[in-house]
Amino acid sequence: MEKFKAFCKKAWACIKNGTGKACSAVKDFISEPPFHVVKRAQISTKKAMLIRLIAIVAALLLCSLLSAVLIGANPIKFITTLFDGAFGSTRRIWKLAKDTAVLLCISLAVTPAFRMRFWNIGAEGQTLMGALAAAAVAHYLGGKMPNGVLLLLMFVAAVIVGAVWGGIPAIFKAKWNTNETLFTLMMNYIASGIVAYFLLLWTPSGSSVLGELPHGHMPSIINDYFPLIVAVLILTVLLFVYLRYAKHGYEISVVGESENTAKYVGINVGKVIVRTMLISGAICGIAGFLIVSALDHSVSETTVGGLGFTAIMASWLAKFNPLIMIGSSLFIVFLNQGANQITTTFNIASAFPDMVVGIILFFIIGCEFFINYSLKRTEKTKKEDA
Amino acid sequence: MEKPIAFEMKGITKTFGSVVANNNVDLTVYRGEILAILGENGCGKTTLMNMIAGIYCPDAGTITIGGEVVSIRSPKDAFLHGVGMIHQHFKLVDLFTAAENITLGINDGERYDIRKVSSDVQAIADKYGFIVDPSKKIYDMSVSEKQTVEILKVLYRGADILILDEPTAVLTPQETQKLFDVLRRMREDGKSILIITHKLHEVMAISDRVAVLRRGEHIATVETKETTPEQLTEMMVGKKVSLNIDRPEPENVAERLIVKSLNLTSPDGIKILEDISFVANAGEILGIAGIAGSGQRELLETIAGLKTLDSGEIIFHRPKKNLPVSFYHKTFAQVVELAQEGKFHYEDGTLVDFSGMRHSQIRALVNAGKVLFNEDEIMDLCDKTPLQIRELGVRLSFVPEDRLGMGLVGNMDIIDNMMLRSYRRGPSMFVDRKAPSDLADRIVADLEVMTPNTHTPVRRLSGGNVQKVLVGREIAAAPTVLMAAYPVRGLDINSSYTIYRLLTEQKKRGVAVIFVGEDLDVLLELCDRILVICAGRVSGILDGRTATKEEVGLLMTKTDVDVIETEGGEC
Numbered sequence: 001m002e003k004f005k006a007f008c009k010k011a012w013a014c015i016k017n018g019t020g021k022a023c024s025a026v027k028d029f030i031s032e033p034p035f036h037v038v039k040r041a042q043i044s045t046k047k048a049m050l051i052r053l054i055a056i057v058a059a060l061l062l063c064s065l066l067s068a069v070l071i072g073a074n075p076i077k078f079i080t081t082l083f084d085g086a087f088g089s090t091r092r093i094w095k096l097a098k099d100t101a102v103l104l105c106i107s108l109a110v111t112p113a114f115r116m117r118f119w120n121i122g123a124e125g126q127t128l129m130g131a132l133a134a135a136a137v138a139h140y141l142g143g144k145m146p147n148g149v150l151l152l153l154m155f156v157a158a159v160i161v162g163a164v165w166g167g168i169p170a171i172f173k174a175k176w177n178t179n180e181t182l183f184t185l186m187m188n189y190i191a192s193g194i195v196a197y198f199l200l201l202w203t204p205s206g207s208s209v210l211g212e213l214p215h216g217h218m219p220s221i222i223n224d225y226f227p228l229i230v231a232v233l234i235l236t237v238l239l240f241v242y243l244r245y246a247k248h249g250y251e252i253s254v255v256g257e258s259e260n261t262a263k264y265v266g267i268n269v270g271k272v273i274v275r276t277m278l279i280s281g282a283i284c285g286i287a288g289f290l291i292v293s294a295l296d297h298s299v300s301e302t303t304v305g306g307l308g309f310t311a312i313m314a315s316w317l318a319k320f321n322p323l324i325m326i327g328s329s330l331f332i333v334f335l336n337q338g339a340n341q342i343t344t345t346f347n348i349a350s351a352f353p354d355m356v357v358g359i360i361l362f363f364i365i366g367c368e369f370f371i372n373y374s375l376k377r378t379e380k381t382k383k384e385d386a
Numbered sequence: 387m388e389k390p391i392a393f394e395m396k397g398i399t400k401t402f403g404s405v406v407a408n409n410n411v412d413l414t415v416y417r418g419e420i421l422a423i424l425g426e427n428g429c430g431k432t433t434l435m436n437m438i439a440g441i442y443c444p445d446a447g448t449i450t451i452g453g454e455v456v457s458i459r460s461p462k463d464a465f466l467h468g469v470g471m472i473h474q475h476f477k478l479v480d481l482f483t484a485a486e487n488i489t490l491g492i493n494d495g496e497r498y499d500i501r502k503v504s505s506d507v508q509a510i511a512d513k514y515g516f517i518v519d520p521s522k523k524i525y526d527m528s529v530s531e532k533q534t535v536e537i538l539k540v541l542y543r544g545a546d547i548l549i550l551d552e553p554t555a556v557l558t559p560q561e562t563q564k565l566f567d568v569l570r571r572m573r574e575d576g577k578s579i580l581i582i583t584h585k586l587h588e589v590m591a592i593s594d595r596v597a598v599l600r601r602g603e604h605i606a607t608v609e610t611k612e613t614t615p616e617q618l619t620e621m622m623v624g625k626k627v628s629l630n631i632d633r634p635e636p637e638n639v640a641e642r643l644i645v646k647s648l649n650l651t652s653p654d655g656i657k658i659l660e661d662i663s664f665v666a667n668a669g670e671i672l673g674i675a676g677i678a679g680s681g682q683r684e685l686l687e688t689i690a691g692l693k694t695l696d697s698g699e700i701i702f703h704r705p706k707k708n709l710p711v712s713f714y715h716k717t718f719a720q721v722v723e724l725a726q727e728g729k730f731h732y733e734d735g736t737l738v739d740f741s742g743m744r745h746s747q748i749r750a751l752v753n754a755g756k757v758l759f760n761e762d763e764i765m766d767l768c769d770k771t772p773l774q775i776r777e778l779g780v781r782l783s784f785v786p787e788d789r790l791g792m793g794l795v796g797n798m799d800i801i802d803n804m805m806l807r808s809y810r811r812g813p814s815m816f817v818d819r820k821a822p823s824d825l826a827d828r829i830v831a832d833l834e835v836m837t838p839n840t841h842t843p844v845r846r847l848s849g850g851n852v853q854k855v856l857v858g859r860e861i862a863a864a865p866t867v868l869m870a871a872y873p874v875r876g877l878d879i880n881s882s883y884t885i886y887r888l889l890t891e892q893k894k895r896g897v898a899v900i901f902v903g904e905d906l907d908v909l910l911e912l913c914d915r916i917l918v919i920c921a922g923r924v925s926g927i928l929d930g931r932t933a934t935k936e937e938v939g940l941l942m943t944k945t946d947v948d949v950i951e952t953e954g955g956e957c
Contacts, residue, residue, distance in 0.1 A: 245816045245817060246815055246816050246817065247809055247810065247814075247815060247816065247817050248815070250802070250805065250809055250817050253795075253798070253802075254795055254798075254806065257795040257796070257797055257798065258790075258791055258792070258795055258796075260788065260791055260792040261791070261792050261793070261794065261795050261806065263692055263772070264690070264692065264772065264784070264786060264792045264793065265772065265806045265807060266691075266771060266772035266773030266774075266775075266776060267773075268771075268773070376445070
């Protein structure tokens with residue numbers, strides 16, 4: 001016992017000494033850090049891309065290292081599985097393209113609003129309402145008219161309902177300057193409540209699960225996914241042109257950058273806010289229509305499944321540029337799909353792939369810091385003899 | 387007699403990205419002296435001072451205080467070494483009293499005793515001749531009182547080296563004199579005072595020595611007694627600059643903009659403008675003088691249609707006499723109606739009568755330019771939005787005080803900023819970037835805007851170049867009224883004189899120019915008439931050629947008896 005006590009004392013002294021030294025080292029480090037942060041004046045696109053590439057590679061390395069440590073997986077196999085899950089077979093590639101298209105469509109929807117600094121986080125609800133409207137048309141009018149007309153009606157209904165759902169918070173913002181973030185968020189819950197109500201109404205058994213709608217299916221060209229992908233790509237180009245070259249797009253940028261400037265040059269800020277949110281909501285409606293007509297042929301409260309929020313990330317990563325958004329959406333879907341493959345291959349809980357996705361996104365967003373700032377070595381201040 | 391050295395900077399270098407703010411600067415400051423740091427905007431004065439005050443850290447070089455090399459990494463470090471900085475923008479808690487603000491953030495381990503603080507503060511104030519009431523709340527104070535509190539705060543913490551960043555920008559001439567008296571007393575007490583300014587006459591009046599910086603480099607430090615404003619300017623700019631402003635006699639003066647008993651209340655119910663009346667004439671520069679925040683900005687914004695006024699009239703005389711009528715700003719029905727009222731005549735002087743004519747005939751006559759106005763058009767601009775004003779055909783250009791927050795969009799390039807005024811033109815739903823691009827090229831060339839190209843975001847440009855872009859755009863709209871709020875604020879001497887020249891050119895073209903300025907010397911040299919505004923009221927309109935600085939200064943702080951009673955004498 002005595003021995004143990006002595007040992008403890010010794011150990012404690014050691015630790016104290018050690019930490020003391022460490023502490024003073026840390027103190028030195030804080031009072032005179034060897035690096036300091038300097039804002040970059042400008043950075044070439046090449047260099048910026050290189051930094052992003054390094055970030056992705058570093059993230060993948062960290063992930064495979066973690067997988068080796070935590071689940072004992074072969075790091076190389078870990079990474080190949082990630083790619084295999086996304087590109088491993090024709091079916092997987094089509095699934096990747098389809099999921100990318102849906103995410104891209106909703107990302108496009110939030111983009112005009114975000115360029116205007118209107119933080120629309122209600123894409124989830126706007127898409128859901130669009131999907132509900134399309135499903136309602138198919139449910140009530142299906143079989144009573146040719147499929148083409150039915151699809152057109154579904155499209156129109158989805159666009160109108162989506163636009164209304166996006167327009168309501170915009171009107172409140174324009175008239176009374178309400179907080180759009182809270183407003184659009186709350187509208188999501190109302191939307192999901194409305195869907196639940198209609199599901200009860202449409203399913204006499206009370207099961208609240210709507211079976212496949214027999215009518216209003218998008219015609220299959222090559223396969224079910226192809227028309228959807230083409231439609232979204234066309235929309236991407238249209239939105240790019242609208243934002244870059246149209247007077248409306250210019251007004252959106254001015255309002256987003258500075259409301260005072262917009263007022264100064266005579267832009268009716270309220271009008272632009274409402275108009276832009278109508279467009280934002282309408283594109284959400286289109287997304288809802290595409291999901292119902294080309295993919296699900298049904299609707300439920302989880303039809304959108306959080307894509308309305310993922311879309312915010314895709315839009316942001318692309319710096320609100322619709323063309324770059326193709327890449328950012330693809331990347332996010334690729335990560336998800338690859339991570340799912342890891343779950344099945346390595347037979348682990350789904351939390352791990354989520355962690356992987358989180359780490360990679362953290363690196364990508366974090367590397368923006370190094371694009372805006374650089375670290376410089378501090379020259380030691382020479383102590384002169386006084 | 388050699389005074390003891392207070393502190394020394396050696397080889398100080400600081401870069402921001404590719405911009406070298408300070409390059410190898412050496413500076414020595416003695417005890418008991420007032421050193422003016424002089425230089426154009428962007429020459430690195432403030433950056434240099436911020437490094438002593440612990441806000442930035444130099445990339446290279448040493449600072450020696452009291453013979454010892456020190457590393458100042460925070461404002462707290464700076465205070466430990468007796469350095470205190472009074473910033474341009476005050477950092478005070480409005481709801482606290484002067485004494486509470488002064489003691490804020492001091493933790494000396496002693497019991498918090500506000501009465502002791504108050505008496506200490508009073509003692510310091512008495513010593514140097516400050517007038518202050520330690521128990522007065524900040525929100526009750528005038529700008530100059532707030533500045534006093536800032537200075538006392540620094541003194542209370544025992545600072546021996548005081549840095550004042552453009553302290554006189556917000557003061558009237560009289561208040562400036564008081565401040566200078568106090569500074570002189572502090573100098574006699576052995577304090578070192580560094581004063582950043584770009585007003586030459588103040589440098590001559592207050593300083594013992596002047597350090598001149600140019601483009602981040604220390605050019606020279608000279609004894610104030612042995613130099614002249616001309617020499618100093620030459621050192622600052624690097625070449626000889628004529629400090630005279632050309633003021634031609636106004637020609638063809640005519641009433642252009644008439645403002646009658648304008649009243650404006652802020653959303654919180656505070657009176658901002660009260661019974662403002664004046665006339666801005668074509669071919670004249672009307673200067674507006676006043677302490678910052680007396681309602682100048684709101685006045686211009688109201689005229690520009692950005693604020694809704696409570697009552698009053700804004701009448702615009704559109705020079706149309708003997709000029710042809712067009713359908714550009716009038717509908718067919720409006721033209722016919724005005725003709726019926728006998729408002730138009732033909733070239734030979736006979737009145738226009740459209741009765742009995744067919745529509746196509748009327749159109750042909752008007753489009754051929756045969757129909758002329760009898761009189762100038764009189765338009766009411768009250769309660770019109772900026773867009774409505776433009777649609778009426780009133781070419782009202784406005785250079786607002788907040789350039790990047792209102793006049794321009796910082797993140798957009800020069801071309802897109804040119805478009806702000808003109809993008810609506812044409813029926814196409816797409817914007818035309820060709821014409822704005824040409825305009826941008828022209829402005830960059832004519833006004834010598836320093837920029838890599840016209841695709842550079844304007845926020846990357848220096849203050850002077852930003853202002854040239856803005857003024858250039860507003861003048862390119864061929865205005866009939868040009869309003870400019872503090873157009874030379876933060877600009878270097880060269881850019882300032884370019885702006886004065888542009889304003890005078892517009893005046894010669896028959897534009898009614900309204901110029902809100904802060905430098906009284908400039909106002910007195912540039913303007914034909916000077917309107918002085920005090921606490922939202924017109925306290926006088928003077929002739930720019932005969933008025934003196936003292937007169938203007940008195941009017942800036944003129945308060946009627948009833949104003950004192952109701953508002954506690956705000957100025």
